[in-house]
């Protein structure tokens with residue numbers, strides 16, 4: 061069958077997690093917690109299931125969850141979205157991103173994408189006949205040069221995709237970044253698709269600057285989030301999109317034919333759970349401890365790194381250890397020393413190899429300690 065995504069093999073996350081399982085390795089590759097979510101949360105789901113909340117949810121989400129999410133958004137960011145018209149619950153941020161891209165991109169439209177980029181962005185653009193226009197961010201700081209971005213904007217630019225906190229490199233947007241982005245799209249017909257799935261995981265007193273907090277950006281942004289990251293339930297595949305009504309209208313027109321709706325008992329359970337701010341308010345400190353634990357465990361190794369500012373990933377340079385290609389090294393380390401990681405080159409469309417590996421530290425302390433010990437022997 062002729063493929064619409066001829067360049068795409070099986071995603072690296074699936075490949076590396078499978079290899080880690082086959083090799084019985086510590087899996088610091090795919091981004092998911094090795095520990096369970098709060099028992100209250102699974103109890104809530106079980107309760108709602110038993111009570112018969114098992115049929116289709118409304119297409120745009122269960123009202124209680126949309127309302128709680130709007131309330132939480134107002135309290136955390138001081139920004140109002142109308143729960144009925146501007147909040148949509150979807151099956152994971154992956155779906156949110158796909159629907160947002162589909163909502164704005166017409167054949168031939170250009171979409172600016174920063175590399176390294178999460179792997180679902182390009183396929184979403186390609187499947188809609190769009191043209192990805194890449195802006196490359198480079199080690200060690202991966203900062204955005206907004207003048208360079210300005211140089212890539214043409215009459216065909218329809219959207220800019222942003223990701224903060226960033227997967228895989230762990231950088232976060234500053235308030236100045238928001239201002240610069242707003243200046244670029246002001247008075248232009250350009251939308252922002254903002255991947256903010258790690259919104260509650262920022263370190264060292266930094267703050268998450270959501271696109272919604274800038275008035276110019278708010279009007280033009282699809283803000284995509286994921287309950288999976290915030291509540292340690294990545295397997296539930298439940299997320300959301302916050303966007304002004306005209307954007308949401310088109311988003312939902314598409315969402316209704318991709319998944320239609322998202323599992324009902326999960327939505328009710330999350331609506332209840334969202335009422336307790338402590339769960340997301342303590343997440344940054346929780347993951348900062350994990351980051352520090354992993355970084356301490358590899359401190360004596362020959363890897364070099366700058367501590368991640370957000371997300372649950374740490375990238376490290378292995379330049380002092382070997383000059384192997386990062387993909388080959390990630391595979392070899394999984395097989396030989398039983399520690400799995402993600403090669404950062406997969407986040408560049410030309411597979412640029414900067415000798416970096418990504419480790420996920422959303423893992424039990426013993427796994428972080430043990431993996432660190434092994435990595436120190438390299």
Ligand code: PMP
Nearest residue numbers: 091152153154178227286288299
């Ligand atoms: N964007 C980024 C940057 C991610 O890391 C992930 C998931 N790991 C997603 C989107 C997808 O989120 P979800 O699992 O809710 O679809």
Ligand code: GLN
Nearest residue numbers: 073074089090091092227
């Ligand atoms: N976002 C996760 C990661 O970066 C993986 C999610 C997936 O496997 N699709 O590791």
